[in-house]
Amino acid sequence: MHAIEISHPGGPDVLRLTQRPVPQPGPGEVLIKVAASGVNRPDVFQRMGKYDPPPGASDLPGLEVGGELIDGDFSGYNPFGLKPGDFVCVLLTGGGYAQYAVAPLAQCLPLPEGLNPLEAASLPENYFTVWTNVFDRGRLGLNEDGLPESLLVQGGSSGIGVTAIQLAHALGHRVFATAGSDDKCRACESLGAEAINYRTEDFVERIKTLTDRCGVDVILDMVAGDYIPREMDALADNGRLVLIATLGGAKTTIDVHKLMQRRISITGSTLRPRSVAYKAAIAANLYEHVWPLFAEKRLHPVIHEIFPAHEAPRAHALMESSAHIGKILLRW
Structure with a gap:
């Protein structure tokens, strides 16, 4: 062959x-x-x-x-x-x-x-990855009021990104996504996300504005590195950060007091x-x-x-x- x-x-x-x-x-x-x-x-x-x-x-x-x-x-x-x-x-x-x-x-x-x-x-690599990380490890579901939780997808125009946007949106969740150009942002929006151009906007401040300062419940991240402390600021109390790649680096420094006080969970996985x-x-x-x-x-x-x-x-x-x-x- x-x-x-x-x-x-x-x-x-x-x-x-x-x-x-x-x-x-x-x-x-x-x-x-x-x-x-x-x-x-x-x-x-x-x-x-x-x-x-x-x-x-x-x-x-x-x-x-x-x-x-x-x-x-x-x-x-x-x-x-x-x-x-x-x-x-x-x-x-x-x-x-x-x-x-x-x-x-x-x-x-x-x-x-x-x-x-x-x-x-x-389909397989992306849907297996999104299901196990967003819904199993990230526990995206209903909040304590019985309302659908929100999701931020970093890199929304990637294969993983378009899958996570579509699936979370189809299941009734509010979805935000970052992308690196206006064209990519429009593509994310066409799939059901509220898009943020990370080259021209601070995604943390934009998320806070869009959520009335509450933050998002789950973040799916392929960047890691220096994004992690910023993502903690973008999370709601009891929020979950799920890491699946380290395109921005494998090491970072976080404020553990903030993690404890706001009951933030950080997890990650490799599927292969x-x-x-x-x-x-x-x-x-x-x-x-x-x-x-x-x-x-x-x-x-x-x-x-x-x-x-x-x-x-x-x-x-x-x-x-x-x-x-x-x-x-x-x-x-």
Whole structure:
């Protein structure tokens, strides 16, 4: 099969089209003929030598695909009744940049109603990440008065960002988002957010103004670094800050007295090394609570560009430029 490998750590040009043996599924695993692969920030970090795959994972990048089930073990846990010939979208620990990929059956989801495999390839990494971080760890829900809580999404025009905005808005929450240009802010607004251009506005002061000085209940942050103390100021009492990336740096200094007095929680997670059982539980929640929203047209994929797979270096260059709005895909 054709695949895209990382020839050595470096820039986008180190991605190389190569030939690899078709992977063989083991117990509880299935083989997928890939229609499209999602491009994500962790792929970029892996290419740069900053994010090694978990033990036992493929060395090929790629954390999500959409495609057709070809073969595998369907005898075990199969909550969605999948079978060979079904089209699915799948969260992976690696190996997605290839014509064929292997994944645990429990992590495979049937396509949401009305979507094709290319569109569905844009969903798993972002929806698994948003669900587990915003709704499980961040506990976005109803406040003590029974009203929907509010969410601030940092980097609202990213793949994660457009997912978090759409999903929280569809579930009735007030959503705010930061973005780095007026065009990106308009894109966030079209998805249901109140947008803040962080290059021209102080997001803390803007949030305080928009919330009558109360702050937001949950913040989903991909920046970290010096943003963290500012985000504490933007949170409401009992607010939760959820960290999923460190684009602004991994270290910061916080006022612990403020954290204690205002009962702020700071948490974070990485999804890639978690167990199959953990990811299967997220898949079940997505199928029950989120997939119907696609059928109701309350959610839709936001895809910026689809590249032929051999143009993976161009796709990574676009990802690093941050000029995109939504997802970037590779087509096989």
